[in-house]
Amino acid sequence: MSHFTYQDGVLHAEGVALGAIAEQFGTPTYVYSKAALLANYASYADACAGRDALVCYAMKANSNLAILDLLARQGAGFDIVSGGELLRVIAAGGDPRKVIFSGVGKSVAEMRLALSHDILCFNVESIPELHRLNDVAGAMGKTARVSLRVNPNVDAKTHPYIATGLKANKFGVAFDDALATYRAAAKLPHLEVAGIDCHIGSQLLDDAPLLEALDRLIELIDALGDEGIVLHHLDIGGGIGISYGEAGEAAPVPVGDYLGRLFQRIDAWRARRHGGKPIKVIFEPGRSIVGDTGVLLTKVEFIKHGEEKNFCVVDAAMNDMARPALYQAWMDMQPVVQSAADKLSYDVVGPICESGDWLARDRALTVEAGDLLVMLQAGAYGMTMASNYNTRGRAAEVIVDGGASHLVRQRENPADLFALEAVLK
Ligand SMILES: *Cc1c(COP(=O)(O)O)cnc(C)c1O
Numbered sequence: 001m002s003h004f005t006y007q008d009g010v011l012h013a014e015g016v017a018l019g020a021i022a023e024q025f026g027t028p029t030y031v032y033s034k035a036a037l038l039a040n041y042a043s044y045a046d047a048c049a050g051r052d053a054l055v056c057y058a059m060k061a062n063s064n065l066a067i068l069d070l071l072a073r074q075g076a077g078f079d080i081v082s083g084g085e086l087l088r089v090i091a092a093g094g095d096p097r098k099v100i101f102s103g104v105g106k107s108v109a110e111m112r113l114a115l116s117h118d119i120l121c122f123n124v125e126s127i128p129e130l131h132r133l134n135d136v137a138g139a140m141g142k143t144a145r146v147s148l149r150v151n152p153n154v155d156a157k158t159h160p161y162i163a164t165g166l167k168a169n170k171f172g173v174a175f176d177d178a179l180a181t182y183r184a185a186a187k188l189p190h191l192e193v194a195g196i197d198c199h200i201g202s203q204l205l206d207d208a209p210l211l212e213a214l215d216r217l218i219e220l221i222d223a224l225g226d227e228g229i230v231l232h233h234l235d236i237g238g239g240i241g242i243s244y245g246e247a248g249e250a251a252p253v254p255v256g257d258y259l260g261r262l263f264q265r266i267d268a269w270r271a272r273r274h275g276g277k278p279i280k281v282i283f284e285p286g287r288s289i290v291g292d293t294g295v296l297l298t299k300v301e302f303i304k305h306g307e308e309k310n311f312c313v314v315d316a317a318m319n320d321m322a323r324p325a326l327y328q329a330w331m332d333m334q335p336v337v338q339s340a341a342d343k344l345s346y347d348v349v350g351p352i353c354e355s356g357d358w359l360a361r362d363r364a365l366t367v368e369a370g371d372l373l374v375m376l377q378a379g380a381y382g383m384t385m386a387s388n389y390n391t392r393g394r395a396a397e398v399i400v401d402g403g404a405s406h407l408v409r410q411r412e413n414p415a416d417l418f419a420l421e422a423v424l425k
Contacts, residue, residue: 003033004295004376009338011374015403018297018336022372025396025407027299028316030383031374032408034070034401036293040255041074044283047259053281054120056100058238059085061286061380062294066399066408068092071289077120079238079284083110086117100235100282102149102199104129104170111136111144121145123197123235125172130185137190146185147195147235150178152216156201156209156239172198178220179227186229193229195282196220199237202287205250207258210236214262218269221279235282236262242291244377245332255288287380294379296321296395297336298359300371301351310346312367317350318357319389321375321382325356333360336372348373352390383409388417 003014011018013031021031044055056077059068063085068078069092077098078089089099096117101110104125111133114122124130124146137144151172173181186193200213214236221231241252263281270276298316305311323329333348343364350357359375367373386394393412398405 002292003036006338011334011336013295013400016400016405018295018374019372021398021405022297022299024405025398026411027297027372028320028395029297029411030294030378030395030397031297032067032294032379032397032399034399037067037070037290038074040289040293041071041076043255044259044285044289045074047256047263048281051263051281052278053283054098055283055285056098057289058284058286059088060384062290062382063088063384064397064408065092066406067290068094079286083107083113086114086119090117100147100284102284106133108132108136112140115140115142115144121147121194121233123147123149124185125149127181127184130181130188130191134188134190143190143192145192145194147197147233148173148178148181148185149197149199150175150217150220152198152200152213154200154209154213154216156204175216179223182224182229183227193231195231195233195235197235197237197282199284200239202239203241204239205241205252207240207253207261210239210258211261211265214265222273231279233280233282234266235284238284238286238288240285240288242287242377242380244330246330291380292377294382296375296378296382298373298375300367300369300373302369303367310344312346312348312365312373314348314350314359314373316359316375316395317352317390317392318354318359319352319387319392320350320395321359321378322385322387323381324359325354326385331360331378332376333363333365334374334376335365335367336374339366341366352392388412391417393417
């Protein structure tokens with residue numbers, strides 16, 4: 001069920017008309033639905049009910065404190081990729097002991113911070129990282145729980161920028177090196193080998209590559225078990241895609257179906273080989289938790305009829321939403337107020353001085369200057385990838401809860417953008 005619906009021809013977030021939000025908070029503004037967020041989280045939590053499982057929301061998809069707080073209150077853990085993200089989890093009241101730390105380049109300072117908060121696990125991606133973590137933990141008199149991010153060499157069949165599980169990617173430890181790397185980890189005195197993880201890519205519409213990756217992890221868990229290295233958890237990463245509404249796009253697998261198949265395989269394996277021993281299962285979903293919970297609300301500044309194309313110039317730009325410029329991502333663009341009048345084909349573009357600054361191309365719209373548009377499915381990798389290019393303050397963020405709108409991030413003002421700068425004395 002979508003929580004963004006037209007009521008009498010006017011787009012609403014839950015019970016609030018988007019025009020009212022534009023009036024109160026201005027544009028461009030990210031608008032999120034609390035009910036949509038909770039429903040997406042529930043699709044994971046319900047499928048995990050009664051099992052030893054943990055959903056660690058991959059917060060790089062959307063790290064607003066209000067979103068983190070709502071998820072933490074549901075019992076979510078968090079998948080972080082920087083020390084800054086850990087500080088956000090703590091500021092939002094999340095539990096650091098439910099945090100896993102991913103990423104290829106963890107600094108000494110980030111390791112220290114995470115160890116001081118006793119996080120659940122470091123997802124380690126290389127042998128030098130194992131040694132650095134061992135040294136840092138030793139110096140602090142601590143033991144770091146580690147998992148190795150294994151590269152299962154499975155083709156996720158997604159955009160090359162968001163495919164991460166192939167041999168040519170920078171991520172993870174090669175499958176063929178995994179056993180040797182585990183042996184090395186098991187010998188380091190300040191590490192505790194706790195788990196295994198992978199993350200093969202993002203926006204996967206089919207779960208077959210994920211189940212294939214699971215089989216490869218299971219192979220390794222068995223081989224490690226034979227050597228006396230017993231893992232406490234298995235982390236299958238994130239990656240389930242969402243529907244962006246493009247014509248002809250394949251439907252994403254429903255989360256419940258995917259988790260059902262995954263648990264079935266794990267149960268069958270446990271009965272067969274793992275001696276029925278329990279293993280905790282961790283998920284790191286990002287996009288499928290927040291992607292469809294948000295829209296980017298923008299106002300039309302000008303209509304410009306070019307020689308070959310019509311342009312609809314809006315007040316949102318690639319600095320607010322980078323996905324089209326970065327991955328040529330198709331994102332749905334709709335009017336806030338529906339119209340029966342004739343449509344023209346437009347490229348919807350922002351004010352930034354780059355030809356790459358477009359949000360949507362060749363869209364049939366009835367628009368005039370001053371109208372409001374929304375980019376749908378903008379909740380993931382929208383605000384978190386926003387920049388201040390062209391000294392544009394980042395958009396405001398609002399969460400709608402039933403009939404109420406809550407400002408959860410103020411619009412940045414230009415003076416804030418250069419407040420940390422200084423001229424030479
Ligand atoms: C980005 C990322 C995720 C989340 O991926 P989604 O496609 O948004 O679900 C999970 N794990 C890791 C390690 C990531 O880098």
